[in-house]
Amino acid sequence: MPITVTMPQMGESVVEGTIETWSVREGEWIEKDQTLCEMTTDKVDAEIPAPASGVVTRLLVAEGETVDVGADLAIIDPAAEATVAPSAPARAASAEPVSPSKPAPAAAEPAAKASPLARRIAQEEGVSLEGVSGSGTAGRITKADVVDHLSSSSRAPARAAPPQAAAKAAAPAKPGSLGDLLGRMRVPRYAPQPEDRIIPFSSIRRRIAEHMIVSKIVSPHVGTLAEVDMHAIVQFRDRVKTRFREANGYSLTYLPFIVQATVRALKEIPRINSTVVDENIVERAGIHVGVAVETERGLVVPVVRNTDHYSLTGLADQIETLARRARDRKLTADDLAGGTFTISNPGREGNLYGFAVINQPQVGILRMGEIVKRPIVVQHDGEDQIAIRPMMYLALSYDHRIIDGVTGNGFLYRVARNLEEGDFEV
Amino acid sequence: MSSYDLAVIGSGPGGYVAAIRAAQLGLQVAVIEEEDRLGGVCLNWGCIPTKAILKAAEQFAAVRKGVPGLVVEGLTPDYGAVIDASRKAADRLSKGVAGLMKKNRIEVVKGRGRLVGKGQVGVTSGDGESVVEAPNVILASGSTEFILPGLDVDGERVLTSREALASKRLPASLVVIGGGAVGLEFAYSYAAYGVDVTVVELEDQLLPGFDAEAAQVLASSFARRKVKILTRTAYKAVEHSGAGVAVTVEGEKGEEILLADQILFGIGRRARVENLGLEELGVDLEKGFIAVGEDYRTSAEGVWAIGDVIGPPLLAHAASEEGVAAVEFMAGERKRGIDYGRVPACVYCQPQVATVGLTEDQARERGRDVAVGKIPFVASGKAVGTGHTEGFVKLVADARYGEILGCQIIGADATELIAEVTLAMELESTVRELGHTTHAHPTLSEIVKEAALACEGRALNF
Numbered sequence: 001m002p003i004t005v006t007m008p009q010m011g012e013s014v015v016e017g018t019i020e021t022w023s024v025r026e027g028e029w030i031e032k033d034q035t036l037c038e039m040t041t042d043k044v045d046a047e048i049p050a051p052a053s054g055v056v057t058r059l060l061v062a063e064g065e066t067v068d069v070g071a072d073l074a075i076i077d078p079a080a081e082a083t084v085a086p087s088a089p090a091r092a093a094s095a096e097p098v099s100p101s102k103p104a105p106a107a108a109e110p111a112a113k114a115s116p117l118a119r120r121i122a123q124e125e126g127v128s129l130e131g132v133s134g135s136g137t138a139g140r141i142t143k144a145d146v147v148d149h150l151s152s153s154s155r156a157p158a159r160a161a162p163p164q165a166a167a168k169a170a171a172p173a174k175p176g177s178l179g180d181l182l183g184r185m186r187v188p189r190y191a192p193q194p195e196d197r198i199i200p201f202s203s204i205r206r207r208i209a210e211h212m213i214v215s216k217i218v219s220p221h222v223g224t225l226a227e228v229d230m231h232a233i234v235q236f237r238d239r240v241k242t243r244f245r246e247a248n249g250y251s252l253t254y255l256p257f258i259v260q261a262t263v264r265a266l267k268e269i270p271r272i273n274s275t276v277v278d279e280n281i282v283e284r285a286g287i288h289v290g291v292a293v294e295t296e297r298g299l300v301v302p303v304v305r306n307t308d309h310y311s312l313t314g315l316a317d318q319i320e321t322l323a324r325r326a327r328d329r330k331l332t333a334d335d336l337a338g339g340t341f342t343i344s345n346p347g348r349e350g351n352l353y354g355f356a357v358i359n360q361p362q363v364g365i366l367r368m369g370e371i372v373k374r375p376i377v378v379q380h381d382g383e384d385q386i387a388i389r390p391m392m393y394l395a396l397s398y399d400h401r402i403i404d405g406v407t408g409n410g411f412l413y414r415v416a417r418n419l420e421e422g423d424f425e426v
Numbered sequence: 427m428s429s430y431d432l433a434v435i436g437s438g439p440g441g442y443v444a445a446i447r448a449a450q451l452g453l454q455v456a457v458i459e460e461e462d463r464l465g466g467v468c469l470n471w472g473c474i475p476t477k478a479i480l481k482a483a484e485q486f487a488a489v490r491k492g493v494p495g496l497v498v499e500g501l502t503p504d505y506g507a508v509i510d511a512s513r514k515a516a517d518r519l520s521k522g523v524a525g526l527m528k529k530n531r532i533e534v535v536k537g538r539g540r541l542v543g544k545g546q547v548g549v550t551s552g553d554g555e556s557v558v559e560a561p562n563v564i565l566a567s568g569s570t571e572f573i574l575p576g577l578d579v580d581g582e583r584v585l586t587s588r589e590a591l592a593s594k595r596l597p598a599s600l601v602v603i604g605g606g607a608v609g610l611e612f613a614y615s616y617a618a619y620g621v622d623v624t625v626v627e628l629e630d631q632l633l634p635g636f637d638a639e640a641a642q643v644l645a646s647s648f649a650r651r652k653v654k655i656l657t658r659t660a661y662k663a664v665e666h667s668g669a670g671v672a673v674t675v676e677g678e679k680g681e682e683i684l685l686a687d688q689i690l691f692g693i694g695r696r697a698r699v700e701n702l703g704l705e706e707l708g709v710d711l712e713k714g715f716i717a718v719g720e721d722y723r724t725s726a727e728g729v730w731a732i733g734d735v736i737g738p739p740l741l742a743h744a745a746s747e748e749g750v751a752a753v754e755f756m757a758g759e760r761k762r763g764i765d766y767g768r769v770p771a772c773v774y775c776q777p778q779v780a781t782v783g784l785t786e787d788q789a790r791e792r793g794r795d796v797a798v799g800k801i802p803f804v805a806s807g808k809a810v811g812t813g814h815t816e817g818f819v820k821l822v823a824d825a826r827y828g829e830i831l832g833c834q835i836i837g838a839d840a841t842e843l844i845a846e847v848t849l850a851m852e853l854e855s856t857v858r859e860l861g862h863t864t865h866a867h868p869t870l871s872e873i874v875k876e877a878a879l880a881c882e883g884r885a886l887n888f
């Protein structure tokens with residue numbers, strides 16, 4: 001009875017895998033537990049062993065193809081007779097003891113003497129310099145040697161070549177390191193035009209730019225959006241704002257409400273108030289929320305230390321003080337350091353919603369949209385009604401390395417609920 | 427009759443260098459030269475004397491323009507002394523070549539050589555005739571000025587570079603026909619001494635084939651020095667007029683007559699292929715030059731050719747490299763020919779122009795995805811500090827691999843700066859290694875580094 005080999009479940013979160021190389025050809029005999037193919041997933045690299053001895057009658061997936069867990073990969077017929085001699089590379093592979101949990105280390109590239117250009121071309125084209133003979137001074141591998149090698153390997157008929165060698169030549173270029181990738185990235189060059197204004201980066205602009213790039217690379221951002229009915233807060237604020245202003249000398253804005261609602265949610269879900277240190281998640285005990293403030297020179301994010309220690313009035317006070325210091329350029333390094341979460345309030349107009357870039361090394365950032373009156377459906381006395389309510393979108397960007405969808409959504413839901421319940425006092 | 431392993435006809439930078447390389451490889455070598463002085467055109471009537479004159483002209487121009495702290499009362503050129511100095515330099519180097527021949531035990535046979543049979547070179551001199559026998563013969567007879575049919579080059583009013591290099595007279599005005607390297611070097615030198623110079627060039631830019639932007643910078647620099655430049659203008663005729671000449675040229679606006687004391691032709695060179703016995707031995711020509719393969723073999727067995735006589739690039743260093751390559755092929759020590767994409771070409775007027783490999787346009791024409799790093803000299807502290815802010819370095823690279831495809835430099839010391847890029851190309855360095863190399867500050871070479879960084883969009887000082 002032929003056996004169908006399927007893509008195994010290789011870990012809880014693995015849903016698919018890519019067949020990198022088949023270690024056997026169709027018609028070839030394979031021993032039980034001998035490597036059938038090498039595969040990569042987004043979590044691990046692994047070799048799939050043959051579940052039984054027999055002839056591999058069919059390979060159902062092409063090299064380089066990505067398939068779901070459970071998909072059919074190959075058919076092995078224990079009763080059939082081999083029509084193809086085992087390929088040498090497969091033999092060699094099976095003779096070597098291979099620990100199943102770790103992928104076999106890639107053969108180290110011999111320190112081939114090669115010109116920088118030859119190395120670069122090999123790297124770009126995803127070929128190894130191993131086996132390329134050098135015609136340069138003292139056997140150095142030159143551009144011409146690599147180009148010859150490339151054209152001869154692409155001319156070689158794939159069928160005549162042993163499968164592994166053929167696979168190597170055809171394999172897509174191995175993605176280089178990030179730095180290398182960025183180095184190779186080309187955008188059309190800027191051609192100066194007579195009326196163009198050129199504004200060099202200020203140091204603060206450069207720091208912002210670098211931070212943004214690094215953040216986008218370090219943290220895979222995921223965005224999630226909630227709609228908040230601000231009815232309770234607007235009403236509350238309307239009730240107290242005159243009194244507040246008289247007592248404190250400045251206006252009560254919506255920001256302290258958002259901060260307080262956020263702090264409460266952070267206490268419930270500490271994963272959002274965390275950071276990544278090496279391969280550890282550190283859930284931080286202290287809650288220090290940064291509030292993004294627009295200034296002439298750019299965006300700064302002063303931090304309200306121990307944000308959870310303050311009442312609504314206390315928060316309003318802290319935010320007002322920091323904002324004033326920011327505008328007067330009086331912020332100190334301490335004012336800006338140590339945040340564990342950030343709230344961004346990029347102003348009113350043209351801001352229905354948007355997703356902010358995470359402020360490293362934090363793992364989440366909340367961005368307020370403008371408050372707009374919209375008709376929504378509310379329940380009144382158990383009946384659905386259309387009401388006009390001040391609505392706000394709240395957008396959360398979170399770091400998908402350590403926060404998954406359930407946690408991210410749960411957090412945002414709690415912030416929204418805290419706001420809608422309107423449980424605030426001054 | 428004397429026998430050798432190798433006979434070389436011509437002792438220019440092609441011939442004498444080939445002879446030395448052959449001697450190094452253990453061959454018995456004879457060099458046949460008809461002139462009294464060794465070294466060929468390059469040492470005697472080309473590269474070296476022109477550079478001596480250019481240097482003097484440059485210094486004269488600098489003093490005339492003003493050097494901070496230098497007070498000069500009355501400035502009179504003595505052009506005769508300039509020519510004398512240039513002859514002295516040429517003589518000294520020519521003697522140097524004679525010394526090198528001795529040191530390498532190379533026999534110098536004086537006389538005019540000619541292939542007279544397989545492995546046989548007949549030599550005619552004042553002392554009579556002799557035959558040099560060698561299984562291999564290298565033809566390195568070079569080139570000579572191309573002279574239009576019917577033109578009377580009298581050395582007084584009508585000159586080529588050859589006559590100009592011996593002429594101690596400074597004319598009041600001069601028309602230079604040809605805006606190539608030779609024409610421009612003379613135009614610059616004479617203009618520096620206040621001669622009223624007009625350059626006539628057929629193509630639409632000076633230095634045809636060079637980077638157009640560099641040619642543009644050069645043209646405006648010449649214009650500032652009061653040199654008149656007529657591009658897209660054809661030379662038609664020259665007649666005597668008073669004590670000078672009347673030169674008829676035809677530009678886009680029609681014919682024009684230029685009056686001047688002298689006219690200098692720098693319109694190219696032709697190979698010296700006559701009376702060498704080429705036809706008899708079956709040495710083929712191609713467009714007037716000796717045809718050779720990648721290994722410098724001609725169509726006749728045992729006969730090789732190098733240097734100006736095999737055609738462009740008509741450059742001394744190319745001739746020398748070809749000489750070395752030919753001998754190494756002969757000795758079986760070499761597999762690949764010369765990569766002409768790595769042979770630099772330089773012009774030594776001020777600002778200097780140097781180029782190697784492809785220009786941006788040529789690279790694009792070849793379908794390359796090109797990254798260009800162009801840095802002006804003004805971006806360099808050294809250039810500003812020393813008052814040499816004219817010009818730029820333009821590095822042309824392959825956008826994907828960073829391969830250096832070419833470089834064009836115009837500005838002070840361009841001809842020295844190009845060496846670094848040529849080396850980088852030879853070593854197959856990419857723009858990355860060039861950009862990573864520490865360059866001393868302040869030097870003009872920093873501009874080359876910046877250009878390399880600019881190819882990757884990360885220039886630091888521009």
Ligand SMILES: Cc1cc2nc3c(=O)[nH]c(=O)nc-3n(C[C@H](O)[C@H](O)[C@H](O)COP(=O)(O)OP(=O)(O)OC[C@H]3O[C@@H](n4cnc5c(N)ncnc54)[C@H](O)[C@@H]3O)c2cc1C
Pocket residue numbers: 435436437438439440441458459460461464465466467468469471472473474476537538539540566567568569587608698701702732733734735740741742743744745774
């Ligand atoms: C004004 C001027 C400036 C130049 N400046 C530069 C420069 O700055 N840089 C540069 O790279 N190049 C320059 N050149 C070009 C350079 O001079 C030539 O490329 C170079 O000299 C070529 O070398 P060659 O050995 O091929 O021939 P040549 O130098 O021409 O030498 C050939 C030799 O062969 C001898 N000869 C010829 N026929 C016979 C025969 N039948 N028997 C015996 N002897 C014979 C000749 O007398 C001569 O000595 C310049 C040329 C000119 C005219």
